[in-house]
Amino acid sequence: MALPLPPGLTPAEVAFLCEMEMVTVVPRQRLESLALIGGPTQPLRPPHRAPLPLWLALLLKRQRRANILPPPWLLPSSLERILKQETEIDPQGFSSPPPHPYPIRAVPSHTDTISPPFLPSSTADAPPDYLPYHWLELGEILLEACSDDLQEPGRVRTLLRDLREVRMAKMRGSTKDLQGGGVSSLNGVGAMEVSEGRAFIVGVMDGLRKLGSSRETARREREEDEGAGGGGVSDEDEEMGFE
Amino acid sequence: MSYYDIDAILTDAQKVPTTFELDIPSLGYLDNAAGHTLKSGTRVDLPLWLSEMLAVSATATSKTPSRSLVTLDLPAALSTRVMNALKADPKSVDLRALAQNFYGLGERLLELFEEDELCDVLMDSWRKRAAEISDHASHVGQGKGAGGGVGSGDSVEFLRGLDEWERDLFRRCHDSGKAMKVWMGEMKKK
Structure with a gap:
C-alpha cells in the first residue's frame, strides 16, 4: 500500500538540509574550535570572520554572540540584477546556478563531483548575481533570524518574493510544451522550488505517461518487429530508454 | 496500479x-x-x-x-463530438459529467483501440487543463479572508468539471503550495 507521505521532501525538511550550508559570521566572543561531525570549526577570535554551518551561526546569533554576514547574492543590488535577468534578458529559462568554484581540468580530481550542499555557496566570498541551490530557504531564514544584519531587509524580502513568483510561473509553464517525458531544463532551480513544484510536475508527467503508454508499447513492438533482422545495437538502446 | x-x-x-x-x-x-x-x-x-x-x-x-x-x-464520453470540443477549447468541457474517470477510461480504451488522434487530443487537453488546475490550486482560498469564497463563478464551474485524475492533481498541487505557505508562516513566528 502507498506510503502516507507524498514523495519528496517537505519544506521543513528542505530547510533542515539548508542549515548545513556554510555562512560567514563575525564573532563577538571568543570560542574555541568545536569538533563537529562535519569537521572541526575554526576557532572564533572576535574581529576576524569565520565560516560556520548555518545552524550554529543561528544559535550564536540568537545568543548575541555573533553577527551573520549575508552572502553577496542576497544584497538588494545583486537580487535586482538576477530579477532583471529572469524577467527581461531571459524570460524563458532560469538564471544559472553559481559556477563551480574549483576549475574543472582535464585530469579528474575529487573536487569535480562536489555538488551544491557541500560547496560554500553562501559564505561572504560566494559569487554575487547567482542564486545557489538553497537560495529561497536561506534568504527566508536569514530574513527572520537576522534582518538587522542585512542591507534593506524590506527590499530583500520583496525581491525574494518577486523572484519566487517569477520562477514558479516558469516552472508551471514548463509543462505546457511537455511531450511524453522530459521537462524543459530545470537547471538552476532551488531545493525549495523543487519541493513545491514536484507534486504538480510529477503529476502532469505521470498523466501524460499513462495516456501515452499504449502508444509507446505499440511503437516499441513495431520497432522490435522491424529491428528483429537488424543489429542488436538499437535493441540495447531501447532497453536503456525503458528503465 | x-x-x-x-x-x-x-x-x-x-x-x-x-x-x-x-x-x-x-x-x-x-x-x-x-x-x-x-x-x-x-x-x-x-x-x-x-x-x-x-x-x-x-x-x-x-x-x-x-x-x-x-x-x-467508443463510449459517448470519447466520441468525436467530445474530441472536437476538447480540440476547440479543453478548458470549457465538463469532463466529470462525461465520465467520472475520464482519463482513466481513455487510458484503458487506448489500450484496446489504436487511435492516434484520440491519444493526441487527450494528452493535449490533459496538459492544457493541468496548467489551469495549478493556477486554480495556487489561488484557491486566497480570496477567503476578504469573503470572496473560492473564486468567481467561472472557476467554480471549471473545478466542478474535473475528473478524478485532475482532482488528484489539484489536491496535490494545493497541498504542496499550502505546505510551503505554512513553512513560511512558521518562519514568521520564530
Whole structure:
C-alpha cells in the first residue's frame, strides 16, 4: 500500500538540509574550535570572520554572540540584477546556478563531483548575481533570524518574493510544451522550488505517461518487429530508454 | 496500479457500448427481454471489465473461424463530438459529467483501440487543463479572508468539471503550495 507521505521532501525538511550550508559570521566572543561531525570549526577570535554551518551561526546569533554576514547574492543590488535577468534578458529559462568554484581540468580530481550542499555557496566570498541551490530557504531564514544584519531587509524580502513568483510561473509553464517525458531544463532551480513544484510536475508527467503508454508499447513492438533482422545495437538502446 | 485501487475499480466499472456478434440464449435480460435469446447485433452498455474480457476472448468452435464474441465501440464520453470540443477549447468541457474517470477510461480504451488522434487530443487537453488546475490550486482560498469564497463563478464551474485524475492533481498541487505557505508562516513566528 502507498506510503502516507507524498514523495519528496517537505519544506521543513528542505530547510533542515539548508542549515548545513556554510555562512560567514563575525564573532563577538571568543570560542574555541568545536569538533563537529562535519569537521572541526575554526576557532572564533572576535574581529576576524569565520565560516560556520548555518545552524550554529543561528544559535550564536540568537545568543548575541555573533553577527551573520549575508552572502553577496542576497544584497538588494545583486537580487535586482538576477530579477532583471529572469524577467527581461531571459524570460524563458532560469538564471544559472553559481559556477563551480574549483576549475574543472582535464585530469579528474575529487573536487569535480562536489555538488551544491557541500560547496560554500553562501559564505561572504560566494559569487554575487547567482542564486545557489538553497537560495529561497536561506534568504527566508536569514530574513527572520537576522534582518538587522542585512542591507534593506524590506527590499530583500520583496525581491525574494518577486523572484519566487517569477520562477514558479516558469516552472508551471514548463509543462505546457511537455511531450511524453522530459521537462524543459530545470537547471538552476532551488531545493525549495523543487519541493513545491514536484507534486504538480510529477503529476502532469505521470498523466501524460499513462495516456501515452499504449502508444509507446505499440511503437516499441513495431520497432522490435522491424529491428528483429537488424543489429542488436538499437535493441540495447531501447532497453536503456525503458528503465 | 494496485489491486485495491478504488479508482481503478471505478474506472473498470464504467459502461462501454458493446455489440454482440452471436445469439446468446437466455441472456436477454441484458436487453430488457428476460428469458429470451439475446440476438446478435444487439447493442448493450456493459461495464468495461466485462466487455473487455468478452472482446478479447474468441469463440472456440472447430467449424467457424475464430471470431470475437462482441465488438466494442467508443463510449459517448470519447466520441468525436467530445474530441472536437476538447480540440476547440479543453478548458470549457465538463469532463466529470462525461465520465467520472475520464482519463482513466481513455487510458484503458487506448489500450484496446489504436487511435492516434484520440491519444493526441487527450494528452493535449490533459496538459492544457493541468496548467489551469495549478493556477486554480495556487489561488484557491486566497480570496477567503476578504469573503470572496473560492473564486468567481467561472472557476467554480471549471473545478466542478474535473475528473478524478485532475482532482488528484489539484489536491496535490494545493497541498504542496499550502505546505510551503505554512513553512513560511512558521518562519514568521520564530
